[in-house]
Amino acid sequence: MDKYSTTIENLSVGYTDIVVSDVNVNIAPGEILAIIGPNGAGKSTILKTITKQIKKKNGKIYIAGKDDNNIPAKELAKRLSMVMTTRIHPELMSCREVIASGRYPYTGRLGILSDKDNSIVDRIISLMNIENIKDKDFLKISDGQRQRVMIARALAQEPEIMILDEPTSYLDIMYKLEILSIIKGLSKTNNITMIMTMHELEFVPAIADKVMAVSDGKVLEIGSPKDVFSGDKLEQIYHLKKGTGNIMSDGLWQYSKGIEESLKCQK
Amino acid sequence: MQNKTKKQVALILIMTILLIIIMLTGLILGSADIGPSGLINVLLGKGDVLTTDIIFSIRLPRVLAAVILGGALSVSGFMLQIFFGNPIAGPYVLGISSGAKLIVALVMVFLLGNGIIISSFGMICAAFAGSLISMGIVLLLSGKVKNMSMLVVCGVMIGYICSAITDFVVTFAEDSNIVNLHNWSLGSFSGISWENVFIAFLFVIVSLIFAFIISKPMSAYQFGEEYAANMGVNIKKLRILLILISSMLSATVTAFAGPISFVGIAVPHLMRMAMKTSKPLVMLPACFISGAGITLICDCIARTAFAPTELSISSVTAVFLAPVVIYMMEVRHG
Numbered sequence: 368m369d370k371y372s373t374t375i376e377n378l379s380v381g382y383t384d385i386v387v388s389d390v391n392v393n394i395a396p397g398e399i400l401a402i403i404g405p406n407g408a409g410k411s412t413i414l415k416t417i418t419k420q421i422k423k424k425n426g427k428i429y430i431a432g433k434d435d436n437n438i439p440a441k442e443l444a445k446r447l448s449m450v451m452t453t454r455i456h457p458e459l460m461s462c463r464e465v466i467a468s469g470r471y472p473y474t475g476r477l478g479i480l481s482d483k484d485n486s487i488v489d490r491i492i493s494l495m496n497i498e499n500i501k502d503k504d505f506l507k508i509s510d511g512q513r514q515r516v517m518i519a520r521a522l523a524q525e526p527e528i529m530i531l532d533e534p535t536s537y538l539d540i541m542y543k544l545e546i547l548s549i550i551k552g553l554s555k556t557n558n559i560t561m562i563m564t565m566h567e568l569e570f571v572p573a574i575a576d577k578v579m580a581v582s583d584g585k586v587l588e589i590g591s592p593k594d595v596f597s598g599d600k601l602e603q604i605y606h607l608k609k610g611t612g613n614i615m616s617d618g619l620w621q622y623s624k625g626i627e628e629s630l631k632c633q634k
Numbered sequence: 635m636q637n638k639t640k641k642q643v644a645l646i647l648i649m650t651i652l653l654i655i656i657m658l659t660g661l662i663l664g665s666a667d668i669g670p671s672g673l674i675n676v677l678l679g680k681g682d683v684l685t686t687d688i689i690f691s692i693r694l695p696r697v698l699a700a701v702i703l704g705g706a707l708s709v710s711g712f713m714l715q716i717f718f719g720n721p722i723a724g725p726y727v728l729g730i731s732s733g734a735k736l737i738v739a740l741v742m743v744f745l746l747g748n749g750i751i752i753s754s755f756g757m758i759c760a761a762f763a764g765s766l767i768s769m770g771i772v773l774l775l776s777g778k779v780k781n782m783s784m785l786v787v788c789g790v791m792i793g794y795i796c797s798a799i800t801d802f803v804v805t806f807a808e809d810s811n812i813v814n815l816h817n818w819s820l821g822s823f824s825g826i827s828w829e830n831v832f833i834a835f836l837f838v839i840v841s842l843i844f845a846f847i848i849s850k851p852m853s854a855y856q857f858g859e860e861y862a863a864n865m866g867v868n869i870k871k872l873r874i875l876l877i878l879i880s881s882m883l884s885a886t887v888t889a890f891a892g893p894i895s896f897v898g899i900a901v902p903h904l905m906r907m908a909m910k911t912s913k914p915l916v917m918l919p920a921c922f923i924s925g926a927g928i929t930l931i932c933d934c935i936a937r938t939a940f941a942p943t944e945l946s947i948s949s950v951t952a953v954f955l956a957p958v959v960i961y962m963m964e965v966r967h968g
Binding site for chain 1: 719721849853860864865866868906912
């Protein structure tokens, strides 16, 4: 185990009752964990527990090697950032201003950006290739562009770990590929641990290093995409009809090859 | 400094100069014909006793009150809009001003009935209690009514109920001092004393300092609770502070000038359009200065348009500012 890895030990999550229990996983810096499972299985609940929006019922979370109980909110903001499904409606804000809000944990009392903050924001804008929209009103850009800006915003927090809730939902296939290639690139070049939920299983093998399948209140499978998408495991995870799991897994790998090829061409 | 920031600073400076010009004009306007030269003489200490008295005892406190309280009102509205994440919130439409009015009226009638005259400080306390009670009801409703438009309708209803009870109390109260109470309950800056101005200034300045201190978490809160919490903001503390500060500001206004309509909702909107931002650090001073100026203009119109009859300040603010609110809703939903 890497001393900077993110580790979840015996974690139970839920609002009032426990929704998922006994979550155990270890993710090295720069690795991507995809959490899959049916709607309502508790995938987002796990994410919200990691981001401390919900108190954990049980267990421990180590963010980049440090027990999260010992990380004050302000410090956590420098270690962990997120891109959630909730739409934000910042009024009269340019994309650049939205991205700059990620510098919040680093700015002084009045939140005024220093030259260093500004240059970090500019660097992220060029890294994410969004110079063309940086001055546009955030509320007036397309869904795909918005998602790019939100990832850039999360990046401006300079996190060690990034939490993404269904980052590619509602996007067309072109944007899905684009966003995923960005996420993958960031995890490798910036060494950021990514934990994300995904519904599009066919995209998982091309992007995730580890897959965690959550269903029926527990973690059913955890391992490499090869382990999880094999045999009839999908049947159990998604409560599918007997005999369909194998066919789907096969098809999924076929589809995934195409995606992997496309991702190679993406910049 | 970026271009946008430079423009915002320039605009705030221009508005400040305009505000000073409006204040000087406010000192000249009135039934006693004083004129610019008369005013300059008084300010230089060369004016006659009567003119000096009119300026210093009547007009100046009134002008200052309109500035301090008008500014406070629009800052209060801006903070409520951040709290509810919606630009159609304001102390008047949410019934908070009317709640303050009701409690102040009840306390006044009770104390006057017992031969006690209420102090400025007592008025603010009563108004603050009333604001918090109305705010509490609005918050309880907002837990159940998720739709902002419906919440505003509920606020307007709370306002009507409070006003109805206030009218009832005022109508059946016996004391001759009730005449004052009646004027006050319609909203007016007339009869403001130096003591009132001083106390109002103290409460408003302290509230504004707190508002500035929380301007950074306020800016994060504009991205929604989830993201604000992730940026390290203590959401619970921020929400409580937003409520307390905005209630204190609108309570101070209601305590001295009665309920004033639409300033709290329309001015922040006008400023967002002028400043092209919703950042608290820019919006707080912009709202205060322009709220002060607009309220002062409305007060000048209220006292001079049909002199010697004085209009209630809300009649004037409603005529000018209600159309802004209508336009704002049309733009948002159109």
